[in-house]
Amino acid sequence: MxxxxxxxxxxxxxxxxxxxxxxxxxxxxxxxxxxxxxxxxxxxxxxxxxxxxxxxxxxxxxxxxxxxxxxxxxxxxxxxxxxxxxxxxxxxxxxxxxxxxxxRLNLATYRPSRRRASGFHVRRLASEADAHAVNRIYQSRGMVTVDPVFFWSHRDSRALTYLVAEDEATGAIIGTVTGIDGPRAFGDPDNGSSLWCLAVDPQATHPGIGETLVRRLAEHFQARGRAFMDLSVMHDNASAIALYEKLGFERVPIFAIKCKNPINEKFFTGSADAFAGLNPYARIIVDEALRRGIQVEVTDAAGGFFRLTHGGRSIHCRESLSELTSAVAMSICDDKAVTRRVVEHAGVRVPEQIVADDDRAALETFVEKHGSIVVKPARGEQGRGIAVGIDTVEDAERAIEVARVQSDRVLLESCFEGEDLRLVMIDYRLVAAAIRRPPIVTGDGHTTIRELIERLSRRRAAATGGESSVPLDGETERCVRQAGYDLDDVLPEGEGVTVRKTANLHTGGTIHDVTGQVHPRLIEAAVAATRAIDIPVCGIDFMVKTPHEPDYVFIEANERPGLANHEPQPTAERFVDLLFPLSMPYSSRAARQQKPKDP
Structure with a gap:
């Protein structure tokens, strides 16, 4: 051949x-x-x-x-x-x-895959709700959104084709792609078609969503008798290029020209090599500062340190931690037991907590009283050393030893069943809110749980710039064992297993925006907590039954919340507003001054 x-x-x-x-x-x-x-x-x-x-x-x-x-x-x-x-x-x-x-993909020689998608299916855009869901994915990927009315009015267009991927368990839209039919769009004598706006929800956990969307669109145009399907991909998007070449696409010398505008600015102003070493949490702030004409000096890229200067004001930052946060506030957040006491005095609801020691009888009593407990180091971040849903003394003892690697002092807390809610507070106002869910793998009937976790880690790392992955450690083994499996067992097709009980992004968790859905009582509690700590920028973590209801318990406060995790909410914009209020347009400053500081 x-x-x-x-x-x-x-x-x-x-x-x-x-x-x-x-x-x-x-x-x-x-x-x-x-x-x-x-x-x-x-x-x-x-x-x-x-x-x-x-x-x-x-x-x-x-x-x-x-x-x-x-x-x-x-x-x-x-x-x-x-x-x-x-x-x-x-x-x-x-x-x-x-x-x-x-x-370009030659549709005369293209052959569909025999492998069936698992956990989702691809269909045409069929409702206004679909259109809103597509826009949510566009926003999460930094793409230009579309008026939902446009989507809906063109759903039966002969020239435009909108496909979406729908999660079979939740009904959520987790991916989308747009196709353009050349003959129907402009009488293309070459009988071509093209693919645009391929986007997958960065929180989606199913494998192969992007590939399936590309294949379905190719098969759609192949059925119409089109000769080829073209697409445009950024030159440095190695993972996307690898996918397209795997599917049989070949590079062709066709070019695109665009207008210089704020949306396209990063493509024609040259690469910012001085900022390339910054992680996503620092880079989102630096990009916003540069957009406003604020001078940026990177002082330690690996650690996420940079200095911002505007006029006569200069502030040193480490990601979202700035000189405006006092050492006292930072030390309160650093010790989870102290944080709990401070916010409890302010009327915030907290779970029952004790310090783990060598008293096994006290441990047995605590586990028996609550049925399920949380073990976590008194100091630490990014979910390291935390074990949730511990229901036996033996597992608790093992979790305590793991937590002591992070901190000499280990805390035991009653476990509140519900969802993990992160509230990003800037200048004592709610800017973003998100439900954080633990990592889940879904079986396909022939892949081991270990391999499924490794695949999930690769997808989470790709979606977060390398910030998220699922550790294959004792805590993951415990969670898998609690579900009745071992890591090397093959998970039946369609069955899901929660492989970590913590929902932290760095250990593979996913983040789902609920900013417009948070109950006012939850916002009041978050304001009270940040006021009590006296911290201008903070991530407040609650366990809630649902963000729509007032029930909650306080978990912890993070003095350096990851602002990049909450796009498209304007977290970086509000952070730079706080640091340099004079960099805001006058109309925005005036409107902000008229609003009360507390809800």
Missing amino acids: SDLRQPSRRLARHRLRRMGTRGLQAPSLQPADEAGSMHPDASIDCGWGRLIFGQTFADPKVLVDTLMQEGADRRDIGFYIADPHVVLSHAPQDLFLDPSHTY
């Missing part, structure tokens, strides 16, 4: 040199009833902006004029640009060459 294909590839390259972009076309499968002439100066509104088909423009000046008509908060794309250098020469200050690669 390889001997037969090689000459054809050489011939294809020869044709490219002779014919330019038109030589890229795959063998035409176009039905006779769709044959027709190409529409001149064609574009299609995709909701987030227009896709402008460069090959339909005879005059590059007209193409430039069309690009320059981009609307506010939109991202138009000039695609299939055969001579980008010529187009750019007409407006070098306003346009830029997008740093992305184009890949």
Whole structure:
């Protein structure tokens, strides 16, 4: 097979040199009833902006004029640009060459996968709720959102195809992709199609969502008789490129041109090498500061330290911990027993707590009284050393030994059944709220739990810039054993196992935004806790039955909450507002001063 294909590839390259972009076309499968002439100066509104088909423009000046008509908060794309250098020469200050690669899938030779998706299915966008869910995913990925009315009004479009991936257990939309049919969009004589806006919920745990969406769209266009499917991918997105090449896509010399605007700014201002070493929690703040013209000096990239300077004011930060947080407030948060006492005096509800010692009888009494307990080090962060749902003395003793690696003093708490709620408080106001859920793996009938955990860790690491993974340690083994399995057991298809009881992001947990759903009593309790600690930026953790109800118990306070975990909520914006209020627009400062500080 390889001997037969090689000459054809050489011939294809020869044709490219002779014919330019038109030589890229795959063998035409176009039905006779769709044959027709190409529409001149064609574009299609995709909701987030227009896709402008460069090959339909005879005059590059007209193409430039069309690009320059981009609307506010939109991202138009000039695609299939055969001579980008010529187009750019007409407006070098306003346009830029997008740093992305184009890949093409030949639908005449594409073969569908025999493997069936597990835990989700792909279907067309079918409701306004679907549209809102797609926008939520777009926001989480930093993409331009679309008016839900546009989605809904174009659900039956012949040129646009919207697919979504739906979780079979929860009904949640966990992925989306958009397809454009070339003949139906602009009378494409090459009989092509293209893929846009592939996005997967960063909190989704099922494997293969992106691949399945790409395959379903390819099969959709293949059934329509299209010859190929193109897509554009950022040049440095190694994981996406690896997926596309695995599916049979090949790179082709097709270019995209975009307008210089705030949305695209990071693609044409050059790489910020000085900030490349910062983790996502520091980088989100630095990017917001740079956007406002605030000077940034990285003092220790590996540790997340940087200094921000604006006018005569200079503040040293470590991620969301700044000089505005006092050493006293930080020391209160550092010791979980002290934190509990301080917030309890302020009227915040706290769980019963004792210090673990060598008194086994006291341990037995505490476990017997509460049935299920939490073991955690008095000092520590990122969920290290914490064990939740301990229901035997033997497991408690093992968990205490693990916790003592993090801190000499270990605490035992009564376990409150419910969900883990993180409230991000900045300047004693609620800015973001999220339910944090522990990592779960779902069986496929032939993969061991250990392998499923390793796959989940790779997906979580990819979604969080390497910040999240599931440790294969004693606590994970205990949770798997509590579910009736060993790590090397094969999990039956469709069955889920919670492999950690803690919902911390760094140990594989997922984060789900509920900012607009938090009960006022929960906000009042969080304000009371931050006031009691006297800390201007803090992550307050509650266990709640649901964020819609007032029942809760306080768990802990984090003096350095990860602001990047709560996009699209404006956590970085409010943090920089706190540090440099004069960097805010006057209208925003005036509106903020009129609002009461407490809810």
